[in-house]
Amino acid sequence: MSVISEGVVRRxxxxxxxxxxLAGDKRAAVSLVFLLALASLSVLANVVAPYSPLExxxxxxxxxxxxxxxxxxxxxxxxxxxxxxxxPMSLYASFLAVSVGVLIGLPFGVLAGYLGGWIDTxxxxxxxxxxxxPSIVLAIAVTGALGIGLTNxxxxxxxxxxxxxxxxxxxxxxxxxxxxxxxxxxxxxxxTPRLVFRHILPNAIQPVIxxxxxxxxxxxxAEASLSFLGLxxxxxxxxxxxxxxxxxxxxxxxxxxxxxxxxxxxxxxxxFNALGESLRSLLDPTRRRxx
Amino acid sequence: xVDATSTAPGAALLDVRDLGIAFRTGAGMVxxxxxxxxAIQPGEVVGLVGESxxxxxxxxxxxxxxxPKATSRIAGEVLLEGENLIGMSARxxxxxxxxxxxxxxxxxxxxxxxxxxxxxxxxETLRAHRHVSAxxxxxxxxxxxxxxxxxxxxxxxxxxxxxxxxxxxQRAMIAIAIVCEPRLxxxxxxxxxxxxxxxxxIVDVLGDLCSRLGMAMxxxxxxxxxxxxxxxxxxxxxxxxxxxxxxxxxxxVRPRHxxxxxxxxxxxxxxxxxxxxxxxxxRVPMRGEMPEGCRFRPRCGFARPPCEAPQPLDRLTSAxxxxxxxxxxxxxxxxLS
Numbered sequence: 001m002s003v004i005s006e007g008v009v010r011r012x013x014x015x016x017x018x019x020x021x022l023a024g025d026k027r028a029a030v031s032l033v034f035l036l037a038l039a040s041l042s043v044l045a046n047v048v049a050p051y052s053p054l055e056x057x058x059x060x061x062x063x064x065x066x067x068x069x070x071x072x073x074x075x076x077x078x079x080x081x082x083x084x085x086x087x088p089m090s091l092y093a094s095f096l097a098v099s100v101g102v103l104i105g106l107p108f109g110v111l112a113g114y115l116g117g118w119i120d121t122x123x124x125x126x127x128x129x130x131x132x133x134p135s136i137v138l139a140i141a142v143t144g145a146l147g148i149g150l151t152n153x154x155x156x157x158x159x160x161x162x163x164x165x166x167x168x169x170x171x172x173x174x175x176x177x178x179x180x181x182x183x184x185x186x187x188x189x190x191x192t193p194r195l196v197f198r199h200i201l202p203n204a205i206q207p208v209i210x211x212x213x214x215x216x217x218x219x220x221x222a223e224a225s226l227s228f229l230g231l232x233x234x235x236x237x238x239x240x241x242x243x244x245x246x247x248x249x250x251x252x253x254x255x256x257x258x259x260x261x262x263x264x265x266x267x268x269x270x271x272f273n274a275l276g277e278s279l280r281s282l283l284d285p286t287r288r289r290x291x
Numbered sequence: 292x293v294d295a296t297s298t299a300p301g302a303a304l305l306d307v308r309d310l311g312i313a314f315r316t317g318a319g320m321v322x323x324x325x326x327x328x329x330a331i332q333p334g335e336v337v338g339l340v341g342e343s344x345x346x347x348x349x350x351x352x353x354x355x356x357x358x359p360k361a362t363s364r365i366a367g368e369v370l371l372e373g374e375n376l377i378g379m380s381a382r383x384x385x386x387x388x389x390x391x392x393x394x395x396x397x398x399x400x401x402x403x404x405x406x407x408x409x410x411x412x413x414x415e416t417l418r419a420h421r422h423v424s425a426x427x428x429x430x431x432x433x434x435x436x437x438x439x440x441x442x443x444x445x446x447x448x449x450x451x452x453x454x455x456x457x458x459x460x461q462r463a464m465i466a467i468a469i470v471c472e473p474r475l476x477x478x479x480x481x482x483x484x485x486x487x488x489x490x491x492x493i494v495d496v497l498g499d500l501c502s503r504l505g506m507a508m509x510x511x512x513x514x515x516x517x518x519x520x521x522x523x524x525x526x527x528x529x530x531x532x533x534x535x536x537x538x539x540x541x542x543x544v545r546p547r548h549x550x551x552x553x554x555x556x557x558x559x560x561x562x563x564x565x566x567x568x569x570x571x572x573x574r575v576p577m578r579g580e581m582p583e584g585c586r587f588r589p590r591c592g593f594a595r596p597p598c599e600a601p602q603p604l605d606r607l608t609s610a611x612x613x614x615x616x617x618x619x620x621x622x623x624x625x626x627l628s
Contacts, residue, residue, distance in 0.1 A: 116361075117361060179401060180396055180398060180401040180402045181401060181402050181403055181404040181405075183357055183396075183402075184394075184395075184396060184402040184403070184464070184467075185404065185412075185415075185416075186355075186357060186388065187355050187357065187388055187389065187393060187394040187468075188388065188389035188393060188415075188416040188419065188467060188468065188471075189385050189386065189387070189388035189389025189390055189416065189419050189420055189471075190385070190389075190415065190416070190419050191382075191385055191419070192381075194415075194419070198407075198415065199404050202404075202406045202407075203404065203405070203406055
């Protein structure tokens with residue numbers, strides 16, 4: 001806790017604080033640059049990719065060359081083009097799953113944590129029940145019920161994520177609810193919804209933000225797993241998981257096929273994780289605040 | 292702005308009658324306070340003193356309606372300008388809080404929300420009760436900060452709580468509490484967490500605000516020195532009961548209850564010099580082992596058989612009250628003469 005001398009107390013502009021953070025945290029900077037590059041690549045997929053991701057040729061399982069930067073797959077499709085076109089699919093899948101998880105988990109968690117009593121007990125038991133199922137099996141079951149496809153399978157993953165998020169925000173809400181500043185705000189005449197949205201949520205949300213970045217990585221892997229199992233993106237459309245599944249079948253003939261989608265998944269997941277880790281240390285309230 | 296629609300002259304601003312608070316615990320209901328009765332006139336500064344655990348803070352929280360409904364049971368009446376706050380709907384209570392009755396707490400470190408600036412928190416309180424524009428809220432917020440003696444209020448307005456020192460935070464808290472100019476401020480040991488010089492400043496600020504805004508204050512503390520300095524009336528609590536209430540000058544000269552007398556005489560600043568500091572023997576009884584009759588009896592040097600009967604709160608001719616059956620016959624020592 002620093003006591004700033006007279007005249008220095010000034011709200012720094014958000015932008016300069018953001019830049020200062022990135023300059024001081026190389027890991028976060030590298031992750032963010034990587035993810036931004038990935039996002040722009042995804043947006044510009046049609047421009048960047050030299051071939052259509054669905055275009056087949058007779059040149060099958062070719063090693064990397066000038067014509068095909070990352071070689072071709074078992075149907076003679078350009079791996080680089082498929083990788084670039086698979087990117088938006090994978091990112092869409094990750095964000096969809098996490099959004100669904102937050103949209104379901106957050107309200108229930110806040111409600112249970114704030115109200116307590118039998119509502120808390122009921123919500124907690126439901127959470128425990130869902131968490132007791134193995135998550136990938138649950139995701140497969142929900143996908144089966146909703147119908148096969150990328151969107152449905154990612155909604156299923158989101159549903160699998162929601163109890164964990166709900167439990168996290170529930171505990172946070174319970175902690176923040178007991179803080180003196182919440183009571184103080186109540187003595188100043190604020191309504192309950194305002195208390196929840198203005199004072200409890202902003203103070204409780206920080207670990208959720210971190211958890212979301214970590215879940216983005218998990219969702220990416222879940223998308224890969226489900227596509228690998230044939231429940232996600234349907235052929236012939238590319239996704240990283242599905243490319244990996246195809247390459248796996250030819251592992252002994254053309255092992256280099258696995259590298260492109262494998263490393264794409266690995267680096268993206270790592271970038272999400274690293275960003276989450278940096279956010280965690282940035283938002284940690286026990287950290288000495290010097291800004 | 293002092294509300295013109297206030298009560299008739301002579302009527303109390305706050306009238307607490309037979310306030311009893313019980314908490315539900317694992318072992319059943321535990322009675323924390325009972326028969327708490329006192330009144331505060333408009334503009335008056337009343338001290339509420341007692342040892343730790345005697346129910347001072349709980350009484351303050353009950354006045355604000357801050358005790359959890361699920362685990363507490365409140366009996367009696369708390370009349371603020373004639374309206375009973377106990378059992379009032381949450382919505383109506385919320386309109387009173389901050390606007391008519393406000394509270395500041397012991398720990399300024401944790402009473403401010405760390406994620407918002409001081410200014411945002413002042414403006415939020417102001418806009419919860421008054422229809423003001425953002426610009427006007429800012430002006431009045433800065434004015435409130437200036438009023439509590441914060442230097443460079445326009446800069447501090449945009450500061451986050453962690454950028455301020457403890458004393459500054461308590462001032463900021465006070466600024467939030469008074470920005471809507473409530474009629475009554477409950478100050479729950481506002482200076483306990485602060486060092487002595489800052490303590491004096493905060494007490495000055497509070498006293499100054501009361502006289503300038505015509506605001507009444509319930510000053511909850513265990514520091515009798517501060518009470519003697521700021522308050523016009525004193526309410527003493529012991530083991531969950533009000534045991535004495537009276538004008539500060541009367542009480543300092545002639546306390547009516549042996550406990551108040553003991554508290555006063557144990558003050559180093561007010562006691563006779565070069566003498567051994569008198570102390571009250573024993574400690575506050577535990578909840579489960581409250582003695583029958585007068586609760587102070589086991590520690591009281593004046594206890595007689597009649598003290599074993601329950602003690603009513605007797606009205607005194609000098610506009611006070613005392614819970615001691617021997618108050619007429621005892622000549623207790625005060626600290627002034």
